[in-house]
Amino acid sequence: xxDTITLQVTRYRPDADGPPTxxxxxxxxxxxWAVLDGLNYIKDQxxxxxxxxxxxxxxxxxxxxxxxxxxxxxxCGTFLTDYAPGPVRVEPxxxxxxxxxxxxxxxxxxxxxxxxxxxxxxxxxxALDDVEFLQTPAEMDEYKQYSMCINCMLCYAACPVYGLEPxxxxxxxxxxxxRYNLDSRDQGAHQRLDVLATAEGIWACTYVGxxxxxxxxxxxxxxxxxxxxxxxxxxxxxxxxxxxxxx
Amino acid sequence: MAKRSSSExxxxxxxxxxxVVSALLAPILLLLFGxxxxxxxxxxxxxxxxxxxLRHPLxxxxxxxxxxxxxxHWAHRFRYALHEGLQLKRLRAPxxxxxxxxxxxxxxxxxxxxxx
Numbered sequence: 001x002x003d004t005i006t007l008q009v010t011r012y013r014p015d016a017d018g019p020p021t022x023x024x025x026x027x028x029x030x031x032x033w034a035v036l037d038g039l040n041y042i043k044d045q046x047x048x049x050x051x052x053x054x055x056x057x058x059x060x061x062x063x064x065x066x067x068x069x070x071x072x073x074x075x076c077g078t079f080l081t082d083y084a085p086g087p088v089r090v091e092p093x094x095x096x097x098x099x100x101x102x103x104x105x106x107x108x109x110x111x112x113x114x115x116x117x118x119x120x121x122x123x124x125x126x127a128l129d130d131v132e133f134l135q136t137p138a139e140m141d142e143y144k145q146y147s148m149c150i151n152c153m154l155c156y157a158a159c160p161v162y163g164l165e166p167x168x169x170x171x172x173x174x175x176x177x178x179r180y181n182l183d184s185r186d187q188g189a190h191q192r193l194d195v196l197a198t199a200e201g202i203w204a205c206t207y208v209g210x211x212x213x214x215x216x217x218x219x220x221x222x223x224x225x226x227x228x229x230x231x232x233x234x235x236x237x238x239x240x241x242x243x244x245x246x247x
Numbered sequence: 248m249a250k251r252s253s254s255e256x257x258x259x260x261x262x263x264x265x266x267v268v269s270a271l272l273a274p275i276l277l278l279l280f281g282x283x284x285x286x287x288x289x290x291x292x293x294x295x296x297x298x299x300x301l302r303h304p305l306x307x308x309x310x311x312x313x314x315x316x317x318x319x320h321w322a323h324r325f326r327y328a329l330h331e332g333l334q335l336k337r338l339r340a341p342x343x344x345x346x347x348x349x350x351x352x353x354x355x356x357x358x359x360x361x362x363x
Contacts, residue, residue, distance in 0.1 A: 160331075161331065164331055164334070165331075193251065194251055197251045197252065197255075197256065198250060198251055198252055199252045199255055203252055203255035203256070203259065206327050206331065229259055230263075232256055233256040233257075233259055233260045233263075236251075236253050236256035236257065237256075237260070239253075240253075
């Protein structure tokens with residue numbers, strides 16, 4: 001194994017002229033080093049002006065998502081040795097505007113997320129603080145997979161539909177809506193239907209499936225969207241056949 | 248906020264139904280009438296027998312259903328291929344007309360052939 005590996009990192013400084021460029025840095029190649037460790041080595045030892053987001057280093061916070069050799073990945077969970085002898089290309093997440101270097105603007109996602117009400121909605125007016133909602137393991141299994149989402153936005157970077165159609169609600173937001181729709185304690189499914197069953201919601205998805213491939217937490221947003229299409233279509237049919245029961 | 252879209256729901260249901268029906272029935276029909284009978288693996292049915300099967304209302308309904316749903320499946324898929332694959336979303340109205348209009352025209356033609 002060579003001692004070093006070359007990282008080709010996107011540099012983009014809005015205060016300087018010109019389009020984004022790739023800059024090469026040679027960093028130590030160690031077995032236990034992830035791409036993020038390489039970036040931190042650059043920041044600490046080689047070039048303090050490089051900007052990127054990171055926090056937990058353990059695949060929980062979802063801030064260090066970048067494009068590594070063309071694929072969206074959490075840089076804390078992507079190891080340099082897998083790319084030896086290199087070089088490794090590190091670019092900002094695709095489909096998002098770049099603020100500087102590897103830092104992207106996430107306002108669009110942050111605006112869409114609360115639209116699907118990703119929290120437990122109760123309609124019966126119970127004082128939530130005083131009640132305990134019991135749930136069987138089978139009921140928890142219904143939604144648990146979707147609750148693993150860390151909002152890292154790799155699925156948005158991977159989704160070709162989101163790239164073409166910025167109004168698309170997107171994989172993570174729809175999967176999170178399903179996380180609450182499928183929760184036995186939640187009563188907000190029909191409120192979410194108005195946001196999800198729109199041309200910019202589930203119907204924009206063409207089931208490419210790249211979101212599920214990209215997800216570092218094993219969530220299946222493509223499956224969630226596909227499953228919800230059936231739910232929404234059934235609800236639509238029911239409202240045609242029984243308009244008096246439609247809501 | 249965007250409105251719930253019933254037309255997209257119906258288009259998707261027909262697209263899905265078309266996908267299932269054509270995936271299940273079309274290969275069987277192609278295998279029987281395109282490979283097995285022409286190669287003589289199985290003896291083809293007598294013409295009179297085949298004629299009687301094709302004149303049965305149930306056969307006609309099933310065949311027409313297969314044609315209509317498969318065409319609607321094509322329409323939905325081709326519409327997205329043009330909108331997104333070829334990035335022709337600005338031509339939304341003529342593309343929708345071409346795809347779903349084409350599927351309806353094809354369905355009418357299938358009805359003429361099946362019931363004619």
